[in-house]
Amino acid sequence: MKKRNILSVICGLIACSSLAQNAKSQWVYKDKTGKLTYKTTATGDRIMDFSHAGYMGGGVALPVVQVRRTVKSSGGADDTKQIQNAVNEVAAMPLVNGFRGTVLLGPGVFTCSASITLSASGVVLRGSGTGPNGTIIKMTGSRHTAIVIGVDNTNIALGRTERADDNEEGKPTTITDAYVPAGTNSFTVVDASGFAVGDTLVIRRPVTEAWIHLMGMDDMKRDGKPQTWINKSAKEIIKRKIIAINGNKVTVNISLPDSYNAQYVPGTTVAKSAASRRVTQIGVEDLHIQCPPLETDYGHAPYAGIRVGGDDCWVKNVYCQETMNTTVLAGNRITMERVMIRHTFTNLGASKPADFSLEGSQNLIDRCDVTGGNTYTVWTSSLIAGPNVVLNCTFRGIGSRIQPHQRWATGLLIDNCTVADGGIDFMNRGVAGSGHGWTMGWAVAWNCIAKTYIIQNPPGAANWAIGCIGQRQQTARLFDSTPVLGEGYFDSHGKPVAIQSLYLAQLEERAGIKALRNIGYSGNTLAQFPNKKPRLTPVKTDVDKTLGLNLAFERPVNTSEVRGTTREFGGEKALDGNSKTYWATNDGQTTATLEVDMEGPVDINALKISEAPGSRIEGYKIEAQVQSDWTLLSEGGSIGDNRVVKFPKVTAWKVKLTITKSKDHPAISDFGLYLIK
Template sequence: MPGIMFIIQRRSSLLATFVFLTAFQLQAQKAQLAQSAWVQLKKGRLQYKQTPRGDRIMDFSYAGYGGGGVAIPHVEAVTTLYPVEGDNAAMIQHAIDSIGNLPLKNGFRGAVVLAPGSFPCAQPVIIKNSGVVLRGSGAGSKILMTGPPHVGIRLEAPVQTKPEGAGIAVTDTYIPSGANVLTVSDARGFKAGDIVMISKPITQEWVHFMGMDTLVRNKKKQTWITGELSVERTIKAINGNTITVDVPFTDNYDAAFIKPGAILQKIIKSGGLQNAGIEDLQIEAPEQSVTISQGHHSAIRTRGLTDGWIRNVQIRNTVNSIGISGKRITVDAVQILHTVPTIGAAKPADLAADGAQLFFNRCTIQGDNVFFLATGAKVSGPIVLLNCTFKGNGWIQPHQRWATGLLIDGCTVPDGGIDFMNRGEMGSGHGWAIGWAVAWNCKAHSYLNQQPPGAFNWVIGSVGTRRKNAMPFNKAPLLAEGVYDAHGHPVTPKSLYLEQLKERLGNTALQHIGYTEK
């Protein structure tokens, strides 16, 4: 008995030692996380370093359905459909339109549910009314794309935007990126809750400052960007002539380059669609080894959508798979698989971000010769990719003509790259594609992080090879690098977006989007 008791005591001692060492190792791993010089977590609050002019990494937590941290609702089923012989598109469309004629109840009308099985569709299915959801029964519900090339599902309705009253001059000499306050010459015609458009002219002085007035391709001048850069915001508060808006600015406003200056204009919006989504189904196209200029099947497009979602959707062999235009949209747990690569030097974008407050969460892509994510011209975020994994010969690459406000957070691109770059004469003058972008705690094969004049791009706490390049088609000079902070060493907090969301709305907001604090 004494020998047995000794063995038991020894095993208990070893177990206690193992538990202690494991806890110690976990604490040591946490302690080894680096601190970013630009965003630090101190006493439970985020502290932001500013540039000499007051710019900072913005609060990205406003991205997503409902403005971030809002749970996607479960909408009551109204109709369940079963596959029929031949083209099923008309049957699905009729059911969607019928629900679209029902009255709204708490913002929703109801869901069309596809039973398990394959639904061949030779034309698009379109959701054009608010409060309508198309839901499958999991991966067993498949929209099988047939017929001529088309988009599988569209969520779209035209939006009318009308100015109200006169535009008012913005009087600030400089508004830093990440701020949410501006001053106008006379705020008496505005009130909290007004929707406004802030527009700054694209002047020759600014284009020259950006180095984008000398683009030439095949001996032809390329035009980088013209017109205006406009963002929509809602007034949160007014104090005298100082106006606070709901979402921070993704870009700066420098009066030295935008004479006669930025304008604040109240607008009235009508139309579009709200609270609409696609979920729990599969979209499959035949294999398409094509160039992007050839006809091809695409999966989903949104236009005029506010507060919408795409979640738990599996997509096979579509090209230019998902295009998102609208506001406050979540793309959650979407899987895209290509069994054959596209061909040609011009690459399709599996995720095209052309809206504001867009949130791509836990998405996966497997494919070659693609842009995993690309942004459109003049896009103003915030746009967030969180915990996405993209495998194959492809890139996350903001694509053209000055998008701003992108966060790539905790994403993995083992075979490709993350590029914040000047695309120069590519694509008829894409030029500087992105400003005020952040890669936070990412892992990629490589990074091309370039610094635009008068703006910043950051790669923070990320792992992968740093590249230096000249503008495309040039061998020299190498463009200035953007900020690399704690490169090769993950930083705390693990997720910038989730920490910002928790700080703004609390732990409940994390739970609403499928995360819990550890």
């Protein structure tokens, strides 16, 4: 992997964070009159207006809704029914100015074995605070999400977006422009006579073979098998409201998060949107969601936090403890404000959960906080169109990162966020997952602090990192070693720019200083971002006296089996640098696999493997995933207590140990990977 260090992480974080914020971005800056001015690409694309993200389209204060029912903790085995009954009673009340009322949960512990569902518009579930004398929802029972907002959406899998609200009415027309730049808000159609100012439009950008080829997504293979990036039947869908019509030229209220190039995506359609069927005006406030701490991978984690399947909804002042895949924003114009998520144990395995999953548009994640290792703190789902904004958030945990995840999302702003132990990535994930490929276009990281950045420009699109502090990295698409992809636009790297928050600046220009105050900001200065301080976690290492640094130390690991029902013999025990702990399978198991995720392309040319006392293994092979295929590094019979193997240098994304024969259950105390200079 090719890396380019613009400044050392430690010196840069400490020194540059104290620099006077007088740098000027070339992409967005204020002119002499104080008006925001935007630089464009050669094709006219620009950074979009993100200010419409959030409740009611941004800049609107979250409402305070009158209490209609109060629920006290029973102290019994299950409070789910009494909470749901109170919610249903309020849901049956008439709407008054868009709201029915609030269900207030008193102080204490409410034990809940199933989801609390808010499926009627205008209902708020409010606790009595997140502190010691507040409200705790204690999750028990079978696998479920603590609170679900929406109708019939409790069983929708994470990463899948509800598309039932994208219906249209009337005859569609087609965009005629040869090229509509990203970030603009007007386009020309064949016939605008069926539209009127105030109409909401559904714009469908097709997926075509020509576009897939342009993006380089038609040559992905994994284990020799072709991977599908996006099916050609899919479409990127956005909704916009008409603010002006001039002949067949239509101007919409929010700038476009993607470009429309007729050469590659001909036939982009525009139609009037049918009335929305989503629930609206639902809030969750001031409570603590708690489940027991578990050492497990997220695929086996039993409990999630909150799924929002409505529009113009909010979640504020909520503390989620030990939940996995904690929140899902599956509607539009949602604000999540001051949501705190805590994981006691690092997520196990190479696959990572998402604490904030963006699956809708115009959503704002504001002043939120996550602590926990090996997670995606924020990701995006497939074909999700912005604007979406992550503002003033702090994320801690080794190996955790903000990383758009699946198959082409657009229009994401990461604004004044601190990810000091992890990364911010707008990148090509290649064959990762099930062929995620290019994940993000037209995204911006603005005045952020992160340990690393992978910012790449997709073909025909752009991504930016502006005023950010941290280490720049270049890499090939995931699981390839070549070619190394070119960087996106780094502007004023290592020195914050004068416009402290892009989102707040755009919001103030559009709606005035009152809009900032409505969402809890008195201005747009560094004082509004007290968490922007470097907080590097000391990095632990494991060094062999002969072989050097162990590059497998504490990496994510997947195993075919683990002995017993706890993590005492988990795969991570083979990577912890402690020869007294070990990974083991159950009695009678004579074959097994252990797969290490290197979390990026890593050069290795040696390995060390040790069995726990009592050698059992009689056959093994070790392979590395190189260029999306598996390459044999070593194979043999017994392993013993200290087998060292040297081989020609490879660039590995994953390394897999397969035990093909064993006298009894295998047990591995150490598994190390090295690059001997």
